[in-house]
Amino acid sequence: MKEKILENEQYMQITEYIIEKIEDGEFKRGKQILSEHKLSKMFEVNRYTVRKAIERLKKLGYLYSLQGKGCYVSEKSTFIDYPVRSRGNFSDNLSKLGKEYNNKLLSWELADPSHKEKKKLELEDDDQVYKLTILRYVDDEPIAVYMTVLPEKLVPNLEVHLENFTSLHKILKEEYEYYPTCKNYSIETTFPMLKDILRLNIPADFPLFITNTINILNSGDPIEYTIVRIRGDRCKFYMDFTDKS
């Protein structure tokens, strides 16, 4: 272990070494690996160095650790497919996968739009907006935070329909007869802020997707501007261009 892959980066050698062990099957899926203390003795390095290697292996998805118990080799994880398409929505897809999902309305307010929201939703000067924050669970695990902004003039008295919230699109359909379609969509990746960490219950160094989307009505009027913050370790985006729905 004493030659160097990159200069002065023993933790990188240890990382690659452990990956090999996992892929060779020597460290078995689901099984506990050696403790940090034992690994640091084995590699003759400080625990700090082993921890940096393990930190990276966790972020790469090879390992996960439980405080007080130990560090384990991950099972092959199943990603939740997030479909991207003009029409249709998330729930259609999930039922195909046999997964349960539900939404929880964290908060709502009727407020003045920010400059950006005003522009995205093509609003006049005095228009107000509803701002909803929704937490989405899949199999009872929090997966994504939705921050949706809707023009008040298009969804008057929205708050009346927010009791026993299950789905925004259900409300739009059943109460307003709106069938929004996606105008555009963007996907970035970063890391969770403190709010995301608490809401999604993820470590600070896990990747996060951020999507921006504007949905419009048949008339072309923007009905919602939504920013979604999605667990990057559990989800993937999927587009099927043969699907004509």
Next chain:
Amino acid sequence: MKEKILENEQYMQITEYIIEKIEDGEFKRGKQILSEHKLSKMFEVNRYTVRKAIERLKKLGYLYSLQGKGCYVSEKSTFIDYPVRSRGNFSDNLSKLGKEYNNKLLSWELADPSHKEKKKLELEDDDQVYKLTILRYVDDEPIAVYMTVLPEKLVPNLEVHLENFTSLHKILKEEYEYYPTCKNYSIETTFPMLKDILRLNIPADFPLFITNTINILNSGDPIEYTIVRIRGDRCKFYMDFTDKS
């Protein structure tokens, strides 16, 4: 600084504190911030703790550091838009943004397909495939690594056209009269492996996009199966459903 946001996580408090300073404009864009040594004295913590905060701030895109010089507040970064659509390609979009790009063929081989490649490309038992590895630069900065697999039977003698490589789709068009369209597309996010770190010249803890796509011919036959590994800190994906191209 002595109350706790999360338990035993002083570095998280320092992170949030510095973010405030940046967003308030007290730490100015492009300017150097205090050294790690000075910050650790200021917050009365060890340098390790300050470094963890700075590590996080770098990953969040607020800071960048130069060895021997110091740590600076990032300018607002401009993302490279990666368009996703059935037809059309990357280069159209970039020329709109006024960016230069070019490709470099790192390697190619004619080989047996893996099990997965065989399935994705709907190959017979004896079919071979060309495997190309291409590095894409934007403004002379490496941005993405393409690993493309093509059935040999559809692009016979491909190697003849690989001299002075500029673009695979140019070869497909000019030499084979193929105009591939995208069948499906997926996007995940993880972290770079050693190869990515060296090729894309990024730190180990920067986020990476991984896309999978299958392109088909008009006949419906799969022509390429491509895995792309893209810098997540510099790129975003963009879909426009009003664009009918």
Next chain:
DNA sequence: AAGTGGTCTAGACCACGTC
């Protein structure tokens, strides 16, 4: 030579899980 960030050692205390 002095200052900076990058890496690592040695050792400590804590929270948590198992026994």
Next chain:
DNA sequence: ACGTGGTCTAGACCACTTC
């Protein structure tokens, strides 16, 4: 009581940049 991972301190050496 003990082992585990999570956090932090104190101090060291290195590579790099600036002077």
